[in-house]
Amino acid sequence: MRAPQRVAGTGLPGLVTIWEVGARDGLQNEATTVPVEVKLEFLDRLAGAGLRVLEATSFVHPRWVPQLADADELLTRLGRRPGVRYPVLVPNERGLDRALSTGVEHIAIFAAATETFARRNLNRSLDEQFTMFEPVVTRARAEGLAVRGYVSMCFGDPWEGNVPLDQVVSVGRRLLDMGCQQLSLGDTIGVGTPGHVRSLLSSFTTAGVNVDTLAVHFHDTYGQALSNTLAALESGVTTVDSSAGGLGGCPYARSATGNLATEDLVWMLDGLGIEHGVDLEALVATSTWMAGQLGRPSPSRVVRALSGTESG
Template sequence: MNFGSTPLDDLRLPSRVTIYEVGPRDGLQNESTVLPVTIKAEFVARLVDAGHTVVEATSFVHPKWVPQMADAEELWRMIDLTPGVRYPVLVPNSRGLRRALDLGVRDVAVFGSVTETFSRRNLNRTVDESLEMFAPVVADAREGGLGVRGYLSMCFGDPWEGEVPVSRVLEVATRMWRLGCTELSLGDTIGVATPGRVSAVLDALITSGIPVGSIAVHFHDTYGQALANTLTALHKGVTTIDASAGGLGGCPYAGSATGNLATEDLLWHLHGLGIETGIDLRKMVDTSVWLAHHLGRSSPSRTVTALAG
């Protein structure tokens, strides 16, 4: 189904985009319902069947902090790893990395903040202390040949500190990049970004020498700006967009954060621009309807709602 894609030559947009699917990790970790591990494994399998080449599978954190991810090892052993598909996992520290390495994980991510308040609330550390904690994790992972994504939360606004200066984002992003991360994901954790702010942040990072091909964006749709912000990022050359099946997720440590950008809404947007993703929208809608049934609630995705019938 396609209602009028626009020629790329007129818009100067990338011809193909990678959707970094965060539903099984970032999406489910914020749900009050803890799904059986068999359902999680089927969720991952459905995402791969729909055409995803990157599916963030789980998080190797202490179950005290994120009980929804307590079955990480069991889930990993149940996943039928498909050649050509990446299955990153979030690791908070060296202990989490060791758990991942023992299972043969090949891609990991660390989660930091550009603001002090959120860093203390989320990691119980200052920004400096969190970067010190990440340093050996990134070094060890890179030595083992793993890809390492660095998540940077609160890149556009913080519920306690307000608007975040571009210079602050640049400072922390540069430090994270120098640790050895292979990709940086810029998070609009509470969904306050606008296209002008997105443009300014991306310009700053690209001008500093961070390759645009190593930058991803992670938008929330609190003010309905996620797709407009995505289009801005595409114009800047970004080709990796984070999204969550059915719009699952938010942030358990930032009460004002609404759901992630829905994968289905993003697909409708990208396919309408003539941008290839390799993902079957119909299969994604069916997957999100199936998952919503198991969660006991409907999907907030407008595209899922429109196409589910």
């Protein structure tokens, strides 16, 4: 079968926005440098497959993420397609300066829900990270840019263990109050389960946060990414982060494996009758091509099944 039978679910959104992170989160942890020409073709192929939000790169210091040291060149050479958004990550004001010089219209900042990860990822305390982000968000909004806030370690931290729901909500509320227009709640090490997802989303809505401002970002370390996504959809979330081919991880958390594969997400959405605008066959072809560029098979189950590389 090349597509699932459609059996519409109840209480689910009719349309989901897929926030594709393959070119940034998917590639950032690759040990071998991916040429900028390959990244540009990857982005163009993803846009050609119907994805309308493509997180293109990050303006972190090249010393911390060498794979994305070509951010300025990539955005200068990027052939932006009409109707496609190309957000980028920025860690600080210097990163914002670089991003503005390349004409970006949408940025994201990345906060931590735990003290330990804030120090490891940002070299700041949990409170100090907001001091770093505030001028970035204020300037970006003044320049007319849309701003997203990522929150990492929402469902568990490899150093601190369980993360209290109210602690995650507190971090998220501070980012929204600062001016972020959307929050992406990240299960950075993939330990969340559906009940946990529902509880966290309910905690946000109880705290006065509209579910329309929330997105989810799941890693599949324990095979829970799709079930967690379904729980989020049932809770009213309509934006889901995913990575073509299931690429990705986190360079600051060794236990973080690949992201939810976009193809696996699309297969589920198709089966539920939820619109998303993506051509699955074109997307599978893109991820198969990228797997060839990286020299290893795609971890996506749908890519392996539809490309004929599934074994067993």
